[in-house]
Amino acid sequence: MTKKAFQAESKRLLDLVINSIYSQKEVFLRELISNSSDAIDKIYYKALTDDSMTFNQSDYYIKIAADKESRTLNVSDTGIGMTAEELEENLGTIAQSGSFAFKNENELKDGYDIIGQFGVGFYAAFMVADKVTVISKALGSDQAFKWESEGADGYTIEPVEKAEVGTDITLQIKENGEEDDFDQFLEEHRLKSIIKKYSDFIRYPIKMDVTKSKPKEDNEEEYVDYIEEETINSMVPLWRKNKSELTQEDYENFYQDKHFGFDKPLTHIHTSVDGSIRYHAILYIPETLPYDYYSQDFEKGLELYSSSVLIMDKCADLLPDYFSFVKGIVDSDDLSLNISREMLQHDRQLKLIEKNITRKIKKELETMVKNDREKYESFYETFGRQLKFGVYSDFGANKDTLQDLLMFYSSTEKKLVTLAEYVERMPEDQPYIYYATGDSYDRIEKLPQTEMVADKGYEILFFTEDVDEFAIRMLMSYKEKEFRSVSSGDLGFEDDADEAESKEKEADNKELFTAMKELLTDKVKDVRASKRLKSHPVCLSTDGDISLEMEKVLNAMPNNQSIKAEKVLEINVDHDVFQALQKAYDGDKDQLKLYTHLLYNQALLIEGLQVDDPVAFTNDICKVMVP
Secondary structure (H helix, E strand, C coil): CCCCCCHHHHHHHHHHHHHHHCCCCHHHHHHHHHHHHHHHHHHHHHHHHHCCCCCCHHHCCCEEEEECCCCEEEEEECCCCCCCCHHHHHHCCCCCCCCHHHHCCCCCCCCCCCCCCCCHHHHHHHCCCCEEEEEEEEECCEEEEEECCCCCCEEEEEEEECCCCCCCCEEEEEECCCCCCHHHHHHHHHHHHHHHHHHCCCCEEEEEEEEEEEEECCCEEEEEEEEEEEEECCCCCCCCCCHCCCHHHHHHHHHHHHCCCCEEEECCCCCEECCCCCCEEEEEEEECCCCCCCCCCCCEEEEEEEEEEEEEEEEHCCHHHHHHEEEEEEEEECEEECCCCCEECHHHHHHHHHHHHHHHHHHHHHHHHHHHHHHHHHHHHHHHHHHHHHHHHHCCHHHHHHHHCCCEEECHHHHHHHHHHHHCCCCCCCCCEEECCCCCCCHHHCCHHHHHHHHHCCCCCEEECCCCCHHHHHHHHECEEEECCEECCCCCCCHHHHHHHHHHHHHHHHHHHHHHHHHHCCCCCEEEECCCCCCEEEEHHHHEECHHHHHHHHHHHCCCCCCEEEEEEEEEECCCCHHHHHHHHHHHHHHHHHHHHHHHHHHHHCCCCCCCCCCHHHHHHHHHCCC
């Protein structure tokens, strides 16, 4: 028996397969099982085109068997088998794929596809084996053949006896190394785990002899082990079943089986698309936030299958970041995979799927807003923050997608409302969508700045999360209505008479306001007579793009750049406090300084901002208390 050498290119490719192409050694089993599944598919296809053949699916299976003593792992199938020439062609020349040739020569039907396309998956066995032996008997042949190789040195082919059609692959598992644990591939529980992970939905049974225990007949307190053949894989994936066949419990059980979360899913989406790219998907919106969701450890992504074989645990490209909380699977027969089947060659296909999935998720959420408000509010309390981040991120590229999913607490409705609901209720004379920011609904409601807007009967949206105002600033407007903060210098509804009166008060007290501004040095941009205050003596407003709330958020970040809003101290000239200011200005400059700093610090505290010098502030209070 003469050993045949691999071609020079094949030797180099074999070295790549063993050392570089696959990121995890465990995928060797996925590759061998996929090849076995292909071999059975070929018989199925021949039965479709050959009237003399029948295909009874119960006769076809894949069998996995490990022997710790001999350190061998066997993968057998009842598939189409290979002749000596096919062994030579498919295994003797690396990257010569029999499956790929079969696929090109035949038009596959009934949803069957051939997984193997590159002819290198088989050689993944050499990542874990010192020697690989293949004994195969082809359909319609009386002779079986054995192909054997210990790696790059070459291979042998010789005739052997084999009773049944099919292929037996035996791996001589390597000894453990300093960093490599090869014993795991002889362990029953580990093999079952790998099969469930990668090949759970192969359409043919994957069988193993499994060790089980039962009580002794004469003593129920003692147990005896016995061997029983067990089918490890589920075979028929849930996503390929008709929705009409499935119950809510089926979807929830699948969610639990796939370990998508410890909660129950809030809702699910089951879709099948047959267009320019075909795929099936089951998507879940969880009920609770993953514990690590806002940490660097969180990995977004859906499980990606190709022809029911797991390709990626977390395919991040299938979801936009703003829907990163979605769990589930996508299975497509049309993906262009790379040589290791671990990555995709063409992202155009993924982009098409991602675009469709994004549209489906959005539609499901919009339906929930309209038809199941309680459920949507529960979802929004958990994941609304992520939607707002989505509006703000990527320079607002996704704002049109997400704006109708946003909700904020309403000053008049006393509950969460959508922007569409707010605009629908707006009086004709209301120029803007008004909002106010603060730490809580109760605190915002008590802000002096809300008085004038509320007195006009206008609804105010309450922003309590740090991302809220950033998102709204990026959104800019909704249905041609601009957003406007109640702390803005221009609220947009002062009439000419109010404007004239305000300017008159400003002019009458110009010297006083100038003196107060000088006392506050660089703390404020200006001191003005307020057009918005009713019962409160003082408040802060802003000029420019940075609001008071944005200043708080930006300065709380690790890379604090001491960003400051352009603050304006507004004084209520109709309040008793203003008379005290006028009196102090006319006769006691020290008193004016004391009152000015007290009012400024009071305005800071109202906004939830930190007082610059708490000790000085308390001393000023004491000065007022003690004549």
